[in-house]
Amino acid sequence: xxxxxxxxxxxxxxxxxxxxxxxxxxxxxxxxxxxxxxxxxxxxxxxxxxxxxxxxxxxxxxxxxxxxxxxxxxxxxxxxxxxxxxxxxxxxxxxxxxxxxxxxxxxxxxxxxxxxxxxxxxxxxxxxxxxxxxxxxxxxxxxxxxxxxxxxxxxxxxxxxxxxxxxxxxxxxxxxxxxxxxxxxxxxxxxxxxxxxxxxxxxxxxxxxxxxxxxxxxxxxxxxxxxxxxxxxxxxxxxxxxxxxxxxxxxxxxxxxxxxxxxxxxxxxxxxxxxxxxxxxxxxxxxxxxxxxxxxxxxxxx
Numbered sequence: 307x308x309x310x311x312x313x314x315x316x317x318x319x320x321x322x323x324x325x326x327x328x329x330x331x332x333x334x335x336x337x338x339x340x341x342x343x344x345x346x347x348x349x350x351x352x353x354x355x356x357x358x359x360x361x362x363x364x365x366x367x368x369x370x371x372x373x374x375x376x377x378x379x380x381x382x383x384x385x386x387x388x389x390x391x392x393x394x395x396x397x398x399x400x401x402x403x404x405x406x407x408x409x410x411x412x413x414x415x416x417x418x419x420x421x422x423x424x425x426x427x428x429x430x431x432x433x434x435x436x437x438x439x440x441x442x443x444x445x446x447x448x449x450x451x452x453x454x455x456x457x458x459x460x461x462x463x464x465x466x467x468x469x470x471x472x473x474x475x476x477x478x479x480x481x482x483x484x485x486x487x488x489x490x491x492x493x494x495x496x497x498x499x500x501x502x503x504x505x506x507x508x509x510x511x512x513x514x515x516x517x518x519x520x521x522x523x524x525x526x527x528x529x530x531x532x533x534x535x536x537x538x539x540x541x542x543x544x545x546x547x548x549x550x551x552x553x554x555x556x557x558x559x560x561x562x563x564x565x566x567x568x569x570x571x572x573x574x575x576x577x578x579x580x581x582x583x584x585x586x587x588x589x590x591x592x593x594x595x596x597x598x599x600x601x602x603x604x605x606x607x608x
Contacts, residue, residue, distance in 0.1 A: 308538045309417055309594040313426035315377030315389060322455040328375060331388035338391050339363050340435040341400045341410050345428045348408035353419045355428050356408030366403055368396035372438040374457030376430050391431035414542060417594040433541040437471045477516040478504035479550045480600040481527060483557045487577055487604055488525060490569035497567060498588050500580060502597040517550050525569055526560025538596040549596045578605045
C-alpha cells in the first residue's frame with residue numbers, strides 16, 4: 307500500500323448536511339488543526355496526528371474559518387469518534403499556543419515518519435483546508451461563497467452555484483525500452499534530482515492517451531503498451547497521481563527544453579543505485595512518492 311493511501315475514516319457523506327448530527331459529534335471530536343498548510347504532529351521517532359480540544363482552536367481561528375468533517379474513526383473504548391480539520395491559519399500565535407499538543411510540520415517532510423493511516427488522514431485534512439483557502443469565491447460570478455455540508459461544499463449566495471472539492475488527475479509514468487527505464491530532471495527541479503515523467507491529464511483524454519502524449523511532448527518517445535500500476539493521492543496541493551508503465555518503441559530522445567533539463571536511460575542496477583542514494587551527483591524520488599514505487603517495482607520485476 308502506497309503512502310498517503312489507506313485512509314481508515316468512514317466519511318459518512320450521508321450525514322454532512324445534518325446540522326444536528328454534526329453538532330452532536332463535534333462535542334468530544336478529534337480536532338486536527340491546520341496552520342499555513344502545515345499539520346500538527348506529535349511523537350518521536352514515529353509521528354502521529356496531534357488532536358486538540360475544540361475550545362483551543364476556536365480561540366485561535368477566524369470567525370469564518372473552515373471546520374471540516376473528515377469522517378468517523380473507531381473509538382479505542384467503543385463507539386465512533388468524529389474527526390474534524392480546523393483552519394487556524396489566521397493566528398500567528400497558533401504554533402506557540404498549541405505547542406503543548408504538538409508541533410506544526412510540513413506534511414511532505416513529515417510523511418516518512420508518520421504512521422500510514424495518520425498520514426492519510428492528515429493528507430485529507432490538509433487538502434480540504436487548502437481547498438477552502440483557494441476557492442473562497444464563486445468561479446461563475448465572483449461572489450464570496452459560504453461553507454455548507456460540514457465544510458465539504460461551498461455555495462454562492464448570489465447565483466446559487468455549488469462548489470465541491472476537486473482533485474486534479476495526473477499521469478506519472480515510468481517509460482521503458484527493453485531492459486532500461488527513462489528518468490529525467492525537470493527544469494524546475496534541482497539538477498541532481500531524477501524521477502519519472504508526469505503531467506496533468508487534459509479534458510477528453512484517457513489515462514493511456516495522457517501517458518503517450520506526455521512522453522512524446524517531453525522526451526520525444528512514442529509509447530505503445532501502457533500498463534496501470536497504482537494511484538496515489540498527492541496533497542501538494544490536490545493531485546491524484548495515476549502511475550503507469552509504458553513500453554517505448556525507440557530509445558532516441560528529443561527533449562523539450564522548456565520542461566526537461568536532462569533525461570537518461572537507466573539499467574535496473576543503475577535505477578536501484580539511484581533509489582538507494584548510491585549514484586554520485588544524482589538522487590531519486592523519496593519513498594513517500596509513487597515515483598519511487600514505480601521505479602522499485604520495475605527494478606524488482608526481472
